[in-house]
Structures are given as C-alpha cells and as structure tokens.
Amino acid sequence: MAAELLKIHPVNPEPRKISRAVEVLAAGGIIVYPTDTVYGIGCDLLNRRAVERLCRILDIKPHKLDLSFICSDLSNIAVYVKRIDTPVFKILKKALPGPYTFIFESSSEVPKILDINKKTVGIRIPDHPIPRAIVQLLQRPLITSSVKDDDHIKEYTTDPEEMYEDFKHVVDMVIDGGPGGHVPSTVVDFTSGEGVVTRQGLGDYSLFA
Numbered sequence: 001m002a003a004e005l006l007k008i009h010p011v012n013p014e015p016r017k018i019s020r021a022v023e024v025l026a027a028g029g030i031i032v033y034p035t036d037t038v039y040g041i042g043c044d045l046l047n048r049r050a051v052e053r054l055c056r057i058l059d060i061k062p063h064k065l066d067l068s069f070i071c072s073d074l075s076n077i078a079v080y081v082k083r084i085d086t087p088v089f090k091i092l093k094k095a096l097p098g099p100y101t102f103i104f105e106s107s108s109e110v111p112k113i114l115d116i117n118k119k120t121v122g123i124r125i126p127d128h129p130i131p132r133a134i135v136q137l138l139q140r141p142l143i144t145s146s147v148k149d150d151d152h153i154k155e156y157t158t159d160p161e162e163m164y165e166d167f168k169h170v171v172d173m174v175i176d177g178g179p180g181g182h183v184p185s186t187v188v189d190f191t192s193g194e195g196v197v198t199r200q201g202l203g204d205y206s207l208f209a
Helices: 015-026 048-058 074-079 086-095 109-114 129-138 160-167
Strands: 004-007 031-033 040-044 068-070 100-105 120-124 142-146 173-176 186-189 196-199
Touching (some): 004 015, 004 160, 015 031, 015 040, 015 173, 031 129, 031 160, 040 048, 048 142, 074 086, 129 142
Parallel strands (some): 004 173, 031 173, 068 120, 100 186
Antiparallel strands (some): 040 142, 068 142, 100 120
C-alpha cells in the first residue's frame, strides 16, 4: 500500500494533521518530514521494530546505527545523554532550537532502548514547528536520518512530492511542509567536553570557537 502524503502548514501546523502523523508513528510507522535544514526520515525511538525497519530502509546494520534523536526541547535530553556540564548547557540554550546536531556520550538508557551498545548519541532540536509539534505530542523523540545521498539516497532532495515518489512504497507517510533545504545541520562533537565542529552546515560556527 502506498504511503500517505500529508500537507501540513510549515508555520502554523494544523493540530489535526499533527495528530495524524503521531498516530502513524505510534503504530510503528516510518515518516519523511521537514526540518529547519534538509528533510528527515524517522520513527518513534521507543519502537524497536520500527527502528529495525528504518535501518533496513537506510541499508545500515543496527550496530552501526549513527542516527540523531529529534527532541522538542532540552528538558528530556538528560535521559539520553551521559552528562552535560553547565557551560555546555549554556551553549545549547543559546543555539537551540536551531540547525545543529550535538554529539554526546550516551547515557546507560540508550543501549537498553535500542538493544545495541551505542557509546554516542546525536541530539537535534530543529527550529521548525512541524517536527517539534510531532515530538511534543508523541512525548518521546524520533530517531532520524537526513534524506540525502551519502546515506544512500540521491543528493539532498528538496521537493516533497519527489520524495513521495521515491519513498511511497517504503515508508508510511511523507509530510509535505513545503520545499526543504539542501544544506544539512552543523555537527558539533562534545564527547571530549569541548565543542568540535565535525561538519559545517547551517548555523553559526562561532558559538563553538
């Protein structure tokens, strides 16, 4: 059965449509959705079967899983991150929501959730109302990857209808929130305690200089 194509307003997301996306996720579905950078593909972090299916779609082995968690705010990231010192937390408060992926040592909860020994975790709080509204209503993070070519899919795709054609037989929903970007998030690694920019994307790098 073909995936559902759902148009959601990119500035004022309709609550009824956000609820529909959450229904799909809660049932173990995989969705393609907009962020403040490129479109993402993801599922409910706590649904192990959905995570395994996401790995198959992305053609990666679960133990090589190197994906990010989309959170709605900073309040629940302590569950997934081993430790955040006060100076680092201040940087996060300044930078988020925004086009950054922050890498931290994972907490002891992450291997239990994913059933794999992951030493690091990427945290994303996008500055986009659609994914944040979804995660807020779902009440748990999405585990996610970008829709992009070096993970196996074309170059960064910006047209949601084109994405629908590409993914309609492998995912359960494609959310059309308007054209996507083609520059990914800036990745900052805090596993050493200092912020090291490992990928320059959107966002101000001077915060981590």
